[in-house]
Amino acid sequence: MKTLVVPPLVTALLLAASVGAGQQPPVLTPRDSAFHALNRLAYGPRPGEVERVAQEGVMRWIDRQLAPDQIADGDRAAREREFRVLHYDRGDLAQLYLDAQRERRERKADTTADQTPGPVEQQGRRLAGQLAELAVVRATISERQLYEVMVDFWTNHFNVFLGKGADRFLLPDYVEHVIRPHALGRFEDLLIATAESPAMLFYLDNWESVALGLNENYARELLELHTLGVDGGYTQQDVINVARIFTGWSIKRPRQGGDFEFHESVHDEGEKQVLGVGFQASHGMDEGIRLLKLLANQPATMHHVSQQLCERFVSDDPPDGCVDDAVAAWRRSHGDLRQVLRAIFTSPDFWAPGTLGGKVKTPLEFVVSAARAVGADPDTNPRLAQLVARLGEPLYLHVAPDGYPEKQDAWVNSGALLDRMNAAVALAAGNVPGLVVHLDSIVSPSADADRLVAALDERILGGTLSPNTRKVLREQLADVGDPLQARALAVGLAIGGPEFQRQ
Amino acid sequence: MIISRRVFVKSGGLALVSFGLDPLFLARAAFATNRLSGYPPNRPVLVCLFQRGAVDGLNMIVPHGDALYYRERPRIAVPATDVIDLDGYFGLHPRLAPLKQWWDAKSLAAIHAIGSPDASRSHFDAQDYMEAGTPGVKATPDGWLNRYCQHDRQHADTPFRAVAFGPQLPRILAGSAPSLAIDDLQAFGLRAPRLQPAARDRLTRAFEQLYAGSATGLLSSSSQEAFHAVQMLQQLDLAEYRPTNDAAYPRGRFGKAMLEIAQLIKADVGVQLAFADVTGWDTHVNQGASEGLLATRLGEFGQALAAFAQDLGEKLRDVVVLTMSEFGRTVRENGNSGTDHGHATAMLVLGGPVNGGTVLGRWPGLDPAQRFEGRDVQVTTDFRDLFAEILARHLGARDLSAVFPGFTPDPGRFPGAIRG
Structure with missing residues (x-):
């Protein structure tokens, strides 16, 4: 056996642990399981909820959470109607952006004017405040708890910074129509939706990336953060070629509504190769869609995203077992996120005694x-x-x-x-x-x-x-x-x- | 006892996770074992100030001896008659007049044409790079000030070792070494309804007992640091603080932060690193010349720095203030009498150990052929060379490559901001 040099503190801990050696690991009571599941799949129990979930049976409750559409959620729906930010569609927000810009220009041009933000800009700020509160309110009162947890997870995984220029006005739509519809759907659909979203195109500068002026920002983060992971086996040349594939993925002018738009004329028409896979010349926007599908189903992507899901649900430093279970489910189901999550929640690692109470709340x-x-x-x-x-x-x-x-x-x-x-x-x-x-x-x-x-x-x-x-x-x-x-x-x-x- | 092989292999022989412990906790525990009793009163202190928004270095430290400066900025150049001359070529913006006495006393230097080797003109990317200390690399998890704390542990004997003034810990201090974010020094700690001191003390004791007896891992070590800090602050008479030498801090957030930094340094609670933000430098429109938007911001900035130096008095001997900004602004004024995002800017260093009274760094000039991408002041000093010099020569840091990964510090490139 290899000799291990163990620091004194750890020796003490190991000794403390060995007092319990020989005993069976404690079996979780239905209440313990319910409390654990409510802490991880939900934002903690409301008073009395532990009993209710324990009575229902924790696995049954988990399966219900995995099918949020079947869960009645009237209180949330009613409360949402009070949030004005949800009454603005993409076009309204684009108009607001234009108005705010004009107001700002006029104010700055007039040196004698009061330099505090004008009414439109203030309205923009209020909307941003509402957007944040809306997320907290949904997390607090929704019955579809796992769904809200996953919305937060993807909001971070596909992060967009509200403070970057137009993104203040692009984010409400991003949350409602990109993240939320796909939060428990297929990863591939979610990935494509984010790639085509004006919020992401603006945030990571892809909207201005053209054949003769490549911007690699989105390409790099797509590989490093959204899909393969930093050690996912891609090269700098892959990053460049991904950027070339996404040239022309852009945004309509705010005056025309600010939607996604593909600009054929600035798209790099050449042949490209990413991860050894060839992309024939002149396939326009299809190249990007094909690439996103390829990336969504790479083993490195499955592993990277599963690892992050396990960090969220199991442990800051998750054991390989639950990650492997998640990857296997991903492979079987072609990235059906409900299957991937179910694999994590049925993994022994999720229920291990050391997992309970092992994470600090954000x-x-x-x-x-x-x-x-x-x-x-x-x-x-x-x-x-x-x-x-x-x-x-x-x-x-x-x-x-x-x-x-x-x-x-x-x-x-x-x-x-x-x-x-x-x-x-x-x-x-x-x-x-x-x-x-x-x-x-x-x-x-x-x-x-x-x-x-x-x-x-x-x-x-x-x-x-x-x-x-x-x-x-x-x-x-x-x-x-x-x-x-x-x-x-x-x-x-x-x-x-x-x-x-x-x- | 049986420990699964995988856990053993995975965590290098230590099945820490299952005990609710973690490597960071061990790191913090190691910090705790280094505690000394008492702090040497003449310990060197570094105060970092971030001018967020990209300050116009050319109107802060003005090249008034260069006709090109006036040609490129017909509406916003500071007239030579207003500039406070420093060396015949450069001069201070008139609103920085309170700093002139420190220049004359050789306690203030400027470094011009300094910035990042990365070309980004995005505020948030460039700020991120400057705080992470790794230009072009976004994946760096911690900030360079925190990495300095991780590698230089002999000062880790007080919860006030690294303090950021503001509601959140900034990126520059993010990382595994303990550091404090203080939004309001007087309100730091538990707050009781209706501000009753007795109720506050009782809440503090109650939570202290809760955490001392029940917390594990990082929660335990962090709460110990927290209550230690609260206890130390209670012994200071914060509400009664009066700046010495008639130092007059400007009103507003930044003046308050500088006053509180001075207060903590003078209280000898062991501050080694302090950090504060000062905002409002993104002057795209109507930035003004001797008067105007930028002048107002510089006025508050200069007054706060001067008050700080005044207030510290003798203590300034051990203190270096370093100002930084993510990039500079275009040489030529834009169509809105402002300036757009540029490349190099100027930074200031103030304090007793400073090799003051000179403008440091190699000045590339304003000639279009010498400009970065034809428009901006070229970077001739990598900001890491200045930061590394201050860490090494002022704080005595030894492992600079650990603080700035991927960068080989070379004393030959240090701009010479600290007296040898």
Whole structure:
């Protein structure tokens, strides 16, 4: 056997672990499984939801989540109607962009004018704020939880930065008509939809890439981030040829609605080769479609995207097993994302004891799970989205094309943790303006510490409350006589505490 | 005991994931073991300021001795009579007048024609490259200031080692080494309803106990850093702070950030790196000359830097302030009396260790033949050469190639911003 040099800290950990050696791994109770599934496939349980899912049977609930169209979602649909951003179609947004540009030009040309943004630009900003809040509201109240989780996943995988020029006005359409329709569909369809989207064409500069002035930006990110992955076995020459294939993939002028448009006249007419596959000359836009289909079904793509899905659903550093399961399902189903996800959720790695509670929530996951835990009913006021931004994840505002990171080291730092604690206290105390919370759905007001602690453990923390947290909560509640204050303090500490940061 | 072979192989012999631990946690734990007691009071400090939006280097450090400058900018050139002359050729924008005394005291230098070897004129790409420290490479996961912290650990004894002033940790400080983002120094920590100090202290204690007893992994080490920082700040009388030497900070976000940086440095809590943003430099339209949009921004900028230097007094001996911006602007003014995205710009270094009173870097001139793509000031100093010099000569960094991967630092190319 090879000798391993093990640092002392690790030795201690291994010894601690070996105390349990010989025992069977703990079998998950239906409640444990339900809590785990609700933390990963959903944005955490609402009070009482763990019991409901446990009763239904967790696998049955998972299968229902994989068919979101069959899940009634009236509350979300009703709330969505209040968001004005959804009333604008592509043409309206293009017009708004033109108006904002004109307003800006006029303002800047007039040195005596007040240089604060004019009404149209402000309207644009409000829409952007609404777009972010809409994402948070959907995640909070939708019954189609897995679907909303996947919308967030793809929004990051195919990231577009709202702050880049016209993208402020292109993003609403991108979310509604590119990401959402394909979030649980086939990867290939989603990939093609993003490639043809004005938002992506503008963000990664492909709209201005022409045969005699190649821009490689989109081509590079398509290979590195969207499909094959950085070690996916492509060369710089492949990047150039991909860029050549996409020359002419552009956008109509805003005045003509700003839709996708293929410009034959600036397309590179030559022959190309990508990953050793030949693309005959003069096949216009078909070359790009063929290339996207080729990329969508490459083993490297299957592995890269499956790895990322497993990072999201299983572990920051997922075991090979679940990734292999996902890849196999991908191959079998030709990239049917529901099959790929189902393979992950039925993989032993997903249910392994070490997986439970092994991930730290992202700011979005933290805020939404907290809002759900306190029975919040958010409206169009962008407060929750602002909270997510404050914790470090302003939605649609990740500058780089890689999207927000999934791993905990990006999110856990001392300032961010204090902010989470503050957010938890404010939420529990009903101090987030514009946000109605229903603590009664957790427990009625009470000064009985034991009763409060038991309710928190059962209704919010899925039975994961540690003895230390129990002890500290009891001590803190001991001298609080007012039942309302006691409850708010208990809920605030529970949501701001360490157990709730995990999932 | 049985550990599956795969977990062993995958994580190099350590089945950490299943214990809720992770390599980053181990990295942080290693940082924690380096704690010293007390901080040497004369520890070198670096303050990095990012002028987001691409500052017009030519109207900040003005080549007033060059007729081409006036020919190319008929409406926005700063008249030679207004420029504060530095060396007969270059001069300060008049609104930077408060900085002249530091120039004369040889504590302020400018580096002209500095920038990125990457040609991008996209704000966000160029900012990303400058903060990652890897021009042209987007996949770099962390920022160069954070990488410096990772490789130079003897200072990792305080939660205030690296502090960014702003709501979020900037890209430049992203990474595995601990760093703090502080939006408002006085409000850092737990906030209680109606600002009751007793309630705040109680919440702080409660959360501290929760995390001390129940948190694992990174949550544990980060929360320890957080409460350590809160505790240290509580011992300072932040609300009562008065700048010394009658230093007058300008109103607004940037002035406040500079004041708080000075406050922390003077409090001896162990700040080694501080970072702040200053925005509003994207002057495409009506940027003005001696007066106007850019002048207003430079006025606030210069006043804040001067107040900071004044306020630090003796302490400025150990401090270097470095300003940076993602790129410069076109030599020729555009049709809207502004300037468009260009290439090289100018950066400033201010502080006791600075080799001040000179404009450093090789000046390529404004002649169209010498310009980048015929329009912009050419980059003759890679920004990494300046950053690397400051890290090496001011902070004593040893492993520069780890901080700037893919770049071979060569002292022969250092612009000479730090006194030898």
